[in-house]
Amino acid sequence: MSELLIIWCMLLAQLMLGVAMACTLYRIIFGPRAQDRVLALDALYVSAMLMLLTFGIRTANTIYFEAALVIAVLGFVSTIAFAKFMMRGEVIE
């Protein structure tokens, strides 16, 4: 019973994450401002990380967590770089 529950939950979670990614895609493509696009990319990173986690749970394989870990620890770096670029006009002063 709990197995079935997990499978359905995961499928549902993945679908919802997919929808979330689609939403971020809309912002990335249509903006309108650069800030919107960057935030959307950050959200896309987070959704992707969660997607990988759900995928790992679904397939009972921990090897996918590695990539999720990398996104979690370092995913914010490109967002920071974008933010710095927009605020100061250059990434490293």
Add this chain to the structure above:
Amino acid sequence: MAEPPAWTCHPRGTTIDIAALLLPVLVFAPLAGSIAAICLPSRQGTEAAWLSGLVAFLCLGISVYLYLHVSHRGVIAWQVAWIPQYGLNLKLRMDGFSWMFSGLISAIGLLVVVYARYYMSSSDPVPRFFSLFLAFMSAMLGLVLSGNLILMAIFWEMTSIVSFLLIGYWYQNGQARDGARMALTVTATGGLCLLVGLMLIGHIVGSYDLDAVLSSGDAIRNHPLYLLALILILAGALTKSAQFPFHFWLPHAMAAPTPVSAYLHSATLVKAGIFLLTRFWPVMAGTDAWFWLVGLAGLTTLLLGAYFAIFQHDLKGLLAYSTISHLGLITVLLSLGSPVAAVAAIFHTLNHATFKASLFMAAGIIDHETGTRDMRRLSGLFRYMPHTATLAMVASASMAGVPLLNGFLSKEMFFAEAIETHKVNLLDTVTPYVATLASLFSVTYSIRFIHSVFFGPPPRDLPKVPHEPVRWMRVPVEFLVLACLIVGIVPSLTIGPLLHTAVEAVLKDDTPSYSLAMWHGWNLPLFMSIAALIGGVILYALMKSYLANSVEGPPYIRRLEGQRIFERVLVALSWRWARLVEAKAGTRRLQPQLRILAAASLFAAAIPLLHRGFQPADIVLRGIDPAFAFVWLIGMACAVGAAWQAKFHRLAALVLLGGAGLITCITFVWLSAPDLAVTQLLVEIVTTVLILLGLRWLPKRIEGATKPEEMTFGVRLRRLRDLLVAVACGLGLSLISYTVMTRQMPGTISSYFLERAYFEGGGTNVVNVTLVDFRGFDTFGEIAVLCIVALTVFALLLRFRPASDSLEKPMQQQVQNDFDDRHPDRSKGDSISDYLFVPTVIMRWMFPAIGMLSAYLFFRGHDLPGGGFAAGIAMSIGFILQYMAGGTRWVEERLRIHPLRWMSIGLLVSTATGLGSWALGYPFLTSTSRYLHLPLVGDVPLASAILFDLGVFSLVLGATVLILIALAHQSVRAPRAHIRAPRPSGTEAS
């Protein structure tokens, strides 16, 4: 071939003894000395000289000791597997002939070191000289001792390169630079030909082993590829030995310091070609092709060299042409194909080295003590330096072939052989006449050398007052001249056994009976000698007054100089033709280049399809995960969006690109390539930062500055064509990928690696084990390339000058600084620190966390996803984050960032790991693994590959940080450029 005597060490090395172990010492001791010498401070010339002297003495001692092992046709060999699959082994082999050469190299090397100690001025970087000198010695010893054809070619190239550096030692002198460049161009081109020739020989014989080659002479001579191999090998030998028509580089190499000329251009480097010809004489000589090619080159060189030498005014120029001529003499002897001639060739090689080295040293003394080498300015030096004069006279008498000296003996042998008929043709008929004439010329230039320098009225207005040199500068010359005399008077007692050892090693059972004696009775060769001597004296008497005032170079054919032709060819090749091609076929516009590139790859990919047909597998849609299908759609949308935005909205395109990259990483995960996904994610982040760093320097888009292109028919057509090319390329690529991926691969190597990863590589992560162990050599090459690329980027960015419109600070910073300036309670930079207060704390505190992640990726790399590459990039992201948080100055005040050092340490560690397995007797980069028992922790798997991976880590970290930081530094440099930039707008050009 006869059975080798029982007491011979078999070349296969079954009886490795002390003697065989001395061979690598002989080659690598000078190399180690060279590295040690370059580490000395540039003032410590004396220490470097002592070091070089000791090394040369050691080599000489080893050579002398090894004589016992190589006399009577003994052969000793030492071998280590290098790349045995390709037949390349580090095999050193010594027989009598290579013994003779190694003795010559180390003995003359020792003398030249003593000489150079007093010759080199203390204002020069003397340790560099001795370092190069020892490196050359090592290369030369390696060349004569190598028992493998490819190894021989490697050492051959090494001699070319080091001699380039030695000739250009005084690189502030334009002549030295030109001479060095010319020598390198000629000899390295020859070396390339030689490599191909040796590979052909290896192909014919089926082995690169020198012993195998030397025992298959008939197979080589009768093979259809013989002629090609011969021409290529001759191209190598004749360029190195400065034979016509490649002789012209040697006189220009005289811009080198005189010790270099005495060593390289008399005894060793130019003899390398002779060595090669003699080495292959038993297996390649005797055919018509050999006779004509070698003979024609040798005879022309013999005559022209001697003729040109007469008309030189520079002492060293005269000696250089004389060297060319004497090398021609040896070449002629080798061309004849008779064993006695080969004996004479080997003998003359020795004799020429002794008298020519001493003459070069004497010329150097004259130059050193008078300040000039121009024979028109020198005269009457006998009264100032009688000792040197006497020595030079004896040596040049030997060069002229006067009896009682060693030059006479081998010249007599040469005459005797020239008279003999070997083949009935024109070349053989003219040989005796040419020989006598060339000998006559050599008498003339020898007399000129002595007479114009040491006799006549006292010299006027010399740069220095001439005097005898210091005692020890003369000792090497005295030693060599004494050798000339003793060998010339009692040859069979002194040089006889040594020469016989060398001759037997080359000729084996064909060793002829010959007699080394001064007096052979009244015979034709003697008359030829007498005629040459008398004729030479008369010719000098006739030409004396002409020579004293003439322009340098022989009359009439002065303009026909090889050097001019060489320069013309170079100019045509590297300048005119290159410009022509660039003007006709090149373009600086990006679009046509890309169009050509895309179209060419499309065309190249289409050819096999048209030839072989194309059956793509049927598309079967099954097992599609709806979530991932959705994710892919998002990725595709991102990619298309990036292409669509790329022209005008760089930032938006970059964001879209980031999205597409992320989806690619998820795809890798889904397709079970977690290693790739982790690495790609890290690379994705670094790339984004890198492009953002670059965006700062790209020109801004100015609305309305460029008029939108009018959509004429031509423009539409062009765009349509470009679209078609792009779509065709994209479709083709996906079609190829699809086809490849839907095929079942028969017997791929992945199953091989999967099976062996744990048992042979000691790791369960097959990708990582493959990278650092099975394909370690590839990885090694790749990280070396990475290193080169990073250094190139760094060097290019050093010269980077931003466009004028991106010089000033970005608009945002100006606004924020203005705001800070306007409010008295704020100081400059407050805005940014206020805004970034929280993020900065997080970014700084993330540094240890990222370091932890990096260590984690590194250590689990061998068994689970990760590894040195991923860890290196992760760590570099940590550093970049600090730069973003605090700015360049803040970070560099607090952290020691030395990317260059990290890179070099990484490369060295990887190399050392590879060499470590070598030292233990395994091929390069063999790794071992075992379990180490640690208290409390338990069994820890330990593979030596982790050290290699550590090198990869350090190098990747260094390279990434170097590139990013080099870009970041542009902002710090910009203010200086900014100060320079503002000028009245009217005067500003472009």
